Amino acid sequence: EDDNTQKGEGDLLQQILDRGELIVGTSPDFPPMEFIDTTKTGQDQYVGCDIELAKYIADSLGVKLTIKAMDFDAVLASVTTKQIDLAITGITKTPAREDSMEMSDSYFDEEGESGWQGILIKEDKKDVYTSLDTLKGKKIAVQAGSLQDLYVSEQLPDAKKQYITQLNDAIELLNNGTVDAVATAYGTGQDFVKQKSGLYIGEELLFTLNKDYTGNRIGIPKGETALLYRVNDIIKDVKDKHLYEEWYQTALNYDKQKIEGNYLQRVAQIFSIYWPKFLTGLAATLGLALITVIGGTLLGTILALVKLSKNKFVKFLSSAYVEIIRGTPLLLQLWLFVTIFAMFGNDQMIVSVITALVINSSAYVAEIIRGGIMSVDKGQWEAAKSLGMSNQHMMVKIIFPQAFKTILPSLGNEFIMMVKETSLASTFYIGELMTANNVVKTATYFSLETLTITAIIYFVATFTLSKLVNYMERRLSVSD
């Protein structure tokens, strides 16, 4: 009765029935197929239409379902080595896969749902644009270099293309009449239609697809033909009942709420749904700024001391460093460090970005510290010297403690600056607040509303911080 014993080929179905448990491997990072609902735990956390399919298969077999989450490659490897019974994770057919596992019939043809590319128009033009031909010479918004760009060139060669960077922008252009249509993936277009009123996308406006997509299939250990046939039967059943389409829709709508109402209401709704995303972004922004200022202060202090020293050569070097960093844009420095680090094999963007930020900040902090030291009344230096204090004692006991008062609030302000400057890191998909903004913008299709929320968060953060710095400044200057 040991289920783990390697049994002969072909009896896996029997084993499943015997043990009363179906083990399905999946890679839960492909919404809406399979993804994790972070509000739940255990087996319940795995949701999506593939998971529904797995449940249906287990139900049909009359056994309990156990989902094993692992990454995509591991799912494929596990089904090959029979560590799982079925691999259900949006797998398409390839010759290589056919060699290493059995592949079920297709249970879902992505093309029919989201693989198609089409044309989004305004709903009131539905009767005007009834086929691709009717769009001849019209102005069509496309994302430069996208698949749709190619299709428009190919199948609508005399349409006028308006290049855009973000699809949301295209919708604005469509609404205000700057463009007549927007080329987009069919699924994405449908999402838009669901989110915003007055839009339309239809099958009559699809581009001709001539690719060799194969549908999604279930992977089954090699030689387990009994199981294969049984699974294919169940898939046929699912297809006949149009269950998967249903599951797909449910999964699509899973925790996606329709955002509606006026501008302010939309802002409130987006915030109430996505606040954890913004919060994480803010935390990352503050963390990034803090690391930067701490690193910048360490490096900047050394630079400042060197600049105040008497050795002409190191003085020149540190001045040059400070001038060069302050004389070039941070965006360029970020690119430079990302490029240099990539040459040395670093593919962790965050390391490059933090290095660039720290180096940038150090140049400004060096000036803050130098300024703080110079701001100490000349009389204090003279008094210390006239008493016969050594240079080191003078700096440590007399000058630094007084410079501190000027330096600390300035470092606070540098921190606030950095909270804003780290927004440039979004160019490299570092998950700070501006990146969070872009993610939510893409998820909701409401640019202005999302930007509003992000702006408010930045403002509240920097405003609060600057009040704190002011308070600190006042407290420190009281002692004068």
Added chain:
Amino acid sequence: EDDNTQKGEGDLLQQILDRGELIVGTSPDFPPMEFIDTTKTGQDQYVGCDIELAKYIADSLGVKLTIKAMDFDAVLASVTTKQIDLAITGITKTPAREDSMEMSDSYFDEEGESGWQGILIKEDKKDVYTSLDTLKGKKIAVQAGSLQDLYVSEQLPDAKKQYITQLNDAIELLNNGTVDAVATAYGTGQDFVKQKSGLYIGEELLFTLNKDYTGNRIGIPKGETALLYRVNDIIKDVKDKHLYEEWYQTALNYDKQKIEGNYLQRVAQIFSIYWPKFLTGLAATLGLALITVIGGTLLGTILALVKLSKNKFVKFLSSAYVEIIRGTPLLLQLWLFVTIFAMFGNDQMIVSVITALVINSSAYVAEIIRGGIMSVDKGQWEAAKSLGMSNQHMMVKIIFPQAFKTILPSLGNEFIMMVKETSLASTFYIGELMTANNVVKTATYFSLETLTITAIIYFVATFTLSKLVNYMERRLSVSD
């Protein structure tokens, strides 16, 4: 003998021979097909392989060639209305075009040259990766959302994708072994191989194309079958002699120099070739910064005066404005204005960008001006008041002239700041220096070298400007 008379159909070939001149329309903005050599003038300025083809046809007919440059739509319209004899401008066949003009045989199959998508590898792995199959499970760098991304998913489903934003970065990753291969357009890949040593792209590593591309063809006025047949004969001749491929290569290499040598030599070479691009970028950067600071000063002066006024309400408003602008990142403000302006139908990015920059700058300038006014010794205010001066006279005759001394250098520094900040405008392809950097980077495939040049230009500009500001500051303070 009036050539302009509308003659009957079918005798255009005869007309051409009679008048001894072949008029070819082209849209000279598609290198390497047809483009302009800015160092030349008149007919000579039009270069590229399509132009060579036109010359060859004229020669074959024994007539003089006249190129008429116009935009692509106009070329198509002109051949339909017989204002030109031939349209040679990389035209592909579509049903619509077939209706309105005669289309020659294909003289160039883009697919064979640049339409294909393939895999770029290191030269020393040529014998390891001999087909797509050999790349199973390997790490492949792809641009997210590109055509290659799709092909990799489709035809190499179990390869590990490493997403990159810029192809140049992929080459670095390839060289340092982070990835095993790079998916790219075949033509682009060939360019890389030409520019950098140690790379390889071959036909055995092409993705299977199943699209319905048609080659490039010559457009001929409808019904001019005599001309059509004659042109097809000449095309056959060109094909037999493999002339077009030759012209294509020449055009590709036209003014593209191989950049080689060590790092410093490469920097020098890139600068010597692309200096006009950098110069234009710098000019745009300085112009943009200047417009911003001028606009910011106008708006900022009003804000500063309002902040100094006694009306609590407008004072609050202007303080809030200044605080909000200073409390949010410029990048976010740029996005906000671009989004808002797009909603109102503005598709001129530059207008949105300048508005955002001016508004951003105005908040900082307001503080500069307020600070300048407050920096005037309190004794000056008291002296003016004690003499019985009106508030207006006091401000205009006593306070402003003295505040000026503090304000002017600060405005200079704000200008320097803006020279750096305008780099963010590159997000929106405004053609300033950072955009120029990206253009050259893409053209040369040398990221680090290009960034170095751009950094030096920024530094020289800001350093010179800050020396000027220092000089101005000294000059102004001499009068104290």
Added chain:
Amino acid sequence: MIKVENLTKSFGDLEVLKGINEEIHEGEVVSIIGPSGSGKSTFLRCLNLLEVPTDGKVIFEGVNIADKSVNIDTHRQKIGMVFQHFNVFPHLTVLENITITPTLELKMPKEEAEKLGCELLAKVGLLDKKDEYPRKLSGGQKQRLAIVRALAMHPDVILFDEPTSALDPEMVKDVLDVIKGLADQGMTIVIVTHEMAFAKQISDRVLFMDGGYIQEQGTPDQIFNHPQNQRTIEFLSKVL
């Protein structure tokens, strides 16, 4: 000429003037002495509303200028003031410093203002500097310019706030001589000073301020030679 009734002035919680009643008569030269921080400057500045009194009246030539509805500018034109730190306008030449207010506020023609300015400058020995900028002047010269600037408005009274205490010792005399000259010509003068000898010499009346009140007042002889108030006696013992 200036009558102060129950004048009080507080800065936040700090009550600096605690109810002052005093009258300055036409042609009088009044000196104010007292320890540092006793409110001498504050009192003087209340007389031309550079400090707005917290309470009380400042009646100048019959008008309560502490009243908010009064246009203070026109009254200030009649009340000259000279500051410890001169406060000459550094961006204007010596002559322009003098002519700017008469031309702007009294609509005096430019030539007339310049003629007046030159006359006044000649009186204080600065005519040769008329086209210089103030940065070329010594402290004593700046202060003389400041006095002349005030005079150009033909004020009915001039207020001086320690006019010599920012000066190097060897420049004090020139400035005091100019003030003495004005006193001799019958100008109404109120002067806060630490120069006791000078106060003794020119004053018709001396006020001793301390703790927000005028503690004692009288002729120079009364105050300096026969002080009655304990604080006056203490103060004078220290500074003389």
Added chain:
Amino acid sequence: MIKVENLTKSFGDLEVLKGINEEIHEGEVVSIIGPSGSGKSTFLRCLNLLEVPTDGKVIFEGVNIADKSVNIDTHRQKIGMVFQHFNVFPHLTVLENITITPTLELKMPKEEAEKLGCELLAKVGLLDKKDEYPRKLSGGQKQRLAIVRALAMHPDVILFDEPTSALDPEMVKDVLDVIKGLADQGMTIVIVTHEMAFAKQISDRVLFMDGGYIQEQGTPDQIFNHPQNQRTIEFLSKVL
């Protein structure tokens, strides 16, 4: 004790000291007077190398401290200095102001330094303030603290640069009394001052500086009552 030979000092093109020869003897009290900008402070500051002389020697107790190879810190410990603007350390208590240098530089044990500090503070009437921060002190108190701070290093000579000119008039006396006390105890003192009466009273010798030179020197009686040099006569006529 301090011998100055051919001392010159320029700031850029401005030659402030044009070659000064002078000797300060042990136990002597020397006052330096002269018009503003004549180089009095510069001369004084050259004596402890706060200004590095352009040329010439400053021989202190046999060593030319203007020589670059000399460790100036140890010599400065023997030369006290008191500044016009006190320059007390604002972040240290009154007592710490005094004890910090002896403990750090002379390695004096903390208790000993504090005992010494308290004794010195008691002498100038500040013992009750020993744990206050300087911001609670008046100008006169700060200056007395500055003097005591210098004394705590047991200097052989103390340099004073206009020690009372930043003080309110009623605080001058306390500070001058302290200096007088030092003079009476036989301390070597060099003092730049505008208080002529005081200079007359305590000095053994008075130097009159002008134009970068010591124009005249002698006993207080010689200088104040029988000046010979034309410039001295002129200067004294203005300030007395």
